[in-house]
Amino acid sequence: MSQVVKLCCSVQNYAWGKPASKSLVAEFTNNSDKTERFAELWMGTHPRGHSVVKQTNQELKNWILEDISSRLGSLCPTISGNKNGDLPFLLKILSVDKALSLQVHPTKEHAAVLHSRDPQHYPDPNHKPEMAIALTVFEGLCGFRPIDEILKNMKCHSELHPYLSKDVVEVINKATPVSDETAFVKKLFTELITMKNSAGLINEKLKTSSDLSPSDELFQRIHTQHPGDGGLVCIYLLNHVVLQPGECMFLGANKVHAYFSGDCVECMACSDNVVRAGLTPKFIDVDTLVDMVDCTPGSAASQKLPPTNSGDEVRSYVPPVRDFAVDRVTCDRKTVTLPSKSSPQIMLCTEGCGSVATDESAEGVVRGDVVFVVPGVVVRVSGSLTLFSAYSQG
Numbered sequence: 001m002s003q004v005v006k007l008c009c010s011v012q013n014y015a016w017g018k019p020a021s022k023s024l025v026a027e028f029t030n031n032s033d034k035t036e037r038f039a040e041l042w043m044g045t046h047p048r049g050h051s052v053v054k055q056t057n058q059e060l061k062n063w064i065l066e067d068i069s070s071r072l073g074s075l076c077p078t079i080s081g082n083k084n085g086d087l088p089f090l091l092k093i094l095s096v097d098k099a100l101s102l103q104v105h106p107t108k109e110h111a112a113v114l115h116s117r118d119p120q121h122y123p124d125p126n127h128k129p130e131m132a133i134a135l136t137v138f139e140g141l142c143g144f145r146p147i148d149e150i151l152k153n154m155k156c157h158s159e160l161h162p163y164l165s166k167d168v169v170e171v172i173n174k175a176t177p178v179s180d181e182t183a184f185v186k187k188l189f190t191e192l193i194t195m196k197n198s199a200g201l202i203n204e205k206l207k208t209s210s211d212l213s214p215s216d217e218l219f220q221r222i223h224t225q226h227p228g229d230g231g232l233v234c235i236y237l238l239n240h241v242v243l244q245p246g247e248c249m250f251l252g253a254n255k256v257h258a259y260f261s262g263d264c265v266e267c268m269a270c271s272d273n274v275v276r277a278g279l280t281p282k283f284i285d286v287d288t289l290v291d292m293v294d295c296t297p298g299s300a301a302s303q304k305l306p307p308t309n310s311g312d313e314v315r316s317y318v319p320p321v322r323d324f325a326v327d328r329v330t331c332d333r334k335t336v337t338l339p340s341k342s343s344p345q346i347m348l349c350t351e352g353c354g355s356v357a358t359d360e361s362a363e364g365v366v367r368g369d370v371v372f373v374v375p376g377v378v379v380r381v382s383g384s385l386t387l388f389s390a391y392s393q394g
């Protein structure tokens with residue numbers, strides 16, 4: 001039985017993706033089509049973007065089903081709740097050229113409700129926690145700012161005050177204290193995200209302003225991509241998070257976020273459930289997002305997920321969910337031995353070249369190559385390379 005097999009993976013072309021000349025997705029798939037935008041590379045068994053085993057030209061899911069006990073193991077079905085050959089996780093590369101989707105993802109329980117109510121827009125009953133590990137400088141919004149930052153930003157934008165409730169404006173002007181910060185942020189967010197012309201009001205003010213804050217400059221930049229979009233006001237409410245290469249942020253259920261630019265490795269539970277409120281031409285469901293969003297204030301630094309170990313060879317990013325975790329493995333003309341895992345692994349080489357081997361199988365890899373490794377085997381990674389390995393947690 002082959003314990004390591006190469007995969008051919010699925011490309012997603014979205015308007016927010018990068019042109020071929022600048023996209024890691026295009027580079028990793030050897031695609032130079034100048035008419036397309038290359039946004040995502042999907043590695044896994046998701047039906048909208050399944051991977052194919054190169055050796056046999058089979059969908060990965062079907063290849064797994066031929067010997068499910070050896071190729072999937074017993075851990076993954078306990079997480080996914082089925083034995084149909086699906087992996088509980090989905091690994092991606094994102095190449096982001098412009099802002100995409102102000103969004104949240106539901107809990108597993110809420111996902112089942114949304115899927116039952118509206119299967120067209122919520123296509124499965126699974127949750128979708130996810131994390132992004134920067135390959136380049138990677139920028140976005142994540143979680144609500146500390147309350148003092150929110151109030152300062154709102155006080156500077158008095159053009160919005162006539163359209164806010166009196167008690168909210170009194171708090172902004174500090175006529176009354178904030179007794180429950182989360183409840184106040186929820187009320188303010190609800191009023192702003194449902195306001196009809198917040199972006200227009202802010203944009204008109206900034207046209208005649210000579211002293212722009214960093215948030216104002218960010219607003220102007222994203223406004224050129226999504227003019228008049230109601231989600232733009234969230235720039236003043238949410239943390240502007242900038243990840244350096246190797247830094248990670250975790251996005252749990254109900255955590256509001258949006259990506260603005262850069263390239264990253266993204267890993268998530270195998271789902272496509274997204275509740276959107278702006279910065280997209282796709283289906284928007286503001287009422288559902290407002291009802292579910294977590295409005296707890298916090299710092300930009302608190303949105304980051306540090307690795308559990310930070311050695312030179314293996315760095316592990318372990319979120320508080322069982323569905324997935326990611327190791328970054330770095331070799332410098334040597335062999336790194338990785339212990340066996342109860343889960344299959346999908347490994348992506350992002351730099352250099354070398355090999356991925358078990359006692360019975362081996363595959364050479366170069367930048368952009370993807371391999372699947374069966375569970376329960378010790379893996380030896382050799383050469384001069386960097387790879388990311390996704391798996392489920394035992």
